[in-house]
Amino acid sequence: MKPILVLGGGPAGLSAAYALAAMGQRTILVDKADRLGGAPILTGYAKLVPSGEWAKDAIGGMVRRVEGNPLIEVQRATTVRSFSGEPGDFRARLSTGAELQLGAALLCTGFTHFDSINKPEWGFGTYPDVVTTAQVEQMISSGKGVRCPSDGREPERVAILLCVGSRDRQIGREWCSKICCTVSANIAMEIRDQLPKCNVYIYYMDIRTFGLYEDTYYWESQEKHKVKYIKARIAEVTSDGKRLIVKGEDTLVKRPITIPFDMVVHAIGMDPNLDNLTLSAVFDVKLERHGHIAKASSYTSMSHTSRPGVFVAGAATGPETIDDSIAQGQAAAMAALASVQGRAREAAE
Numbered sequence: 213m214k215p216i217l218v219l220g221g222g223p224a225g226l227s228a229a230y231a232l233a234a235m236g237q238r239t240i241l242v243d244k245a246d247r248l249g250g251a252p253i254l255t256g257y258a259k260l261v262p263s264g265e266w267a268k269d270a271i272g273g274m275v276r277r278v279e280g281n282p283l284i285e286v287q288r289a290t291t292v293r294s295f296s297g298e299p300g301d302f303r304a305r306l307s308t309g310a311e312l313q314l315g316a317a318l319l320c321t322g323f324t325h326f327d328s329i330n331k332p333e334w335g336f337g338t339y340p341d342v343v344t345t346a347q348v349e350q351m352i353s354s355g356k357g358v359r360c361p362s363d364g365r366e367p368e369r370v371a372i373l374l375c376v377g378s379r380d381r382q383i384g385r386e387w388c389s390k391i392c393c394t395v396s397a398n399i400a401m402e403i404r405d406q407l408p409k410c411n412v413y414i415y416y417m418d419i420r421t422f423g424l425y426e427d428t429y430y431w432e433s434q435e436k437h438k439v440k441y442i443k444a445r446i447a448e449v450t451s452d453g454k455r456l457i458v459k460g461e462d463t464l465v466k467r468p469i470t471i472p473f474d475m476v477v478h479a480i481g482m483d484p485n486l487d488n489l490t491l492s493a494v495f496d497v498k499l500e501r502h503g504h505i506a507k508a509s510s511y512t513s514m515s516h517t518s519r520p521g522v523f524v525a526g527a528a529t530g531p532e533t534i535d536d537s538i539a540q541g542q543a544a545a546m547a548a549l550a551s552v553q554g555r556a557r558e559a560a561e
């Protein structure tokens with residue numbers, strides 16, 4: 213049987229490739245980055261929600277079991293230039309010049325972090341101490357700890373602004389990125405553990421620590437770690453020369469609020485992968501209206517794209533958690549295998 217292509221080696225692609233190999237299927241895993249692991253490894257996340265494991269250990273373990281698997285051929289720093297044919301008999305040309313014959317393809321190409329420069333009124337790009345959750349994750353995972361980038365001091369007051377690049381029609385991002393409330397509560401607790409004298413405030417429109425996260429993140433961050441939550445509309449982030457100033461309206465008491473901080477953190481959302489237009493053209497698959505890769509239908513064929521024989525999993529379809537991306541990778545592997553095995557049976561009959 214021809215190998216199956218898995219494009220993208222983040223949590224979704226790693227789980228798909230491993231599941232295929234576990235079922236005895238030859239698999240070619242291609243990633244444009246020079247390392248596997250997807251956003252948690254490439255961005256340098258710290259302790260993951262909800263396991264509390266360090267990303268480098270948890271996702272690193274997924275990478276190792278794929279890299280050590282004889283049924284999986286890994287191609288790093290590579291993209292797919294062309295893709296043609298029918299289910300069970302596809303041909304792909306890689307950017308390295310290699311030509312592949314494939315039974316099916318899985319798109320596990322993930323998302324792009326929202327670039328906070330698109331929200332200039334909230335200070336990113338103007339003030340060095342306005343950073344993103346991704347940058348704070350890097351500060352923690354590097355072992356250097358949370359420090360103000362401008363002068364390296366320990367912050368005494370940190371504001372985390374939720375929904376930056378999500379739920380914002382003005383900048384064309386209507387979706388909720390699902391995980392950033394919980395990630396922010398997790399980061400807030402980590403800052404309080406590392407810097408007990410630091411006050412941490414979370415500015416929110418709504419809190420969506422969904423499912424079981426309500427207890428362990430929303431309530432625990434307030435009751436055990438004394439993180440303060442402010443329901444607010446933020447107008448702007450400026451500076452008085454010494455400290456950052458967050459201006460907005462407290463929407464519970466309907467009064468303007470102006471509070472000084474040492475560091476402001478943007479809880480950035482998950483944009484569609486910037487490559488999606490190219491991927492859509494190369495693989496001839498449809499995108500949904502926000503620009504994510506469209507699923508064929510929601511229940512009967514959750515892993516299918518608009519093109520038979522091409523499947524999709526993880527944050528390529530919209531904002532997803534790591535757990536759900538892994539589960540979707542396994543489901544897509546099963547669907548792809550059923551597709552190639554069905555074709556193989558048809559050919560033999």
Ligand SMILES: Cc1cc2nc3c(=O)[nH]c(=O)nc-3n(C[C@H](O)[C@H](O)[C@H](O)COP(=O)(O)OP(=O)(O)OC[C@H]3O[C@@H](n4cnc5c(N)ncnc54)[C@H](O)[C@@H]3O)c2cc1C
Pocket residue numbers: 219220221222223224225242243244245248249250251252257259260261262290291292320321322323324325345346349391395480481482485487491525526527528532533534535537
């Ligand atoms: C700041 C932040 C913190 C987060 N923390 C958590 C957390 O603690 N817990 C949690 O559950 N979720 C967390 N998430 C969400 C998490 O990042 C995603 O759920 C997860 O990364 C999705 O995995 P994926 O494999 O679908 O996509 P990705 O991780 O984006 O991986 C996609 C892979 O595809 C590759 N790729 C992309 N385009 C191409 C192309 N054209 N050709 C070849 N390869 C390509 C990329 O290089 C990458 O390796 C967080 C998100 C953010 C923004």
Ligand code: SF4
Pocket residue numbers: 374375376378379387388389390391392393394418419420479481
């Ligand atoms: S998960 Fe929370 S911070 Fe993220 S977009 Fe949804 S409501 Fe906003």
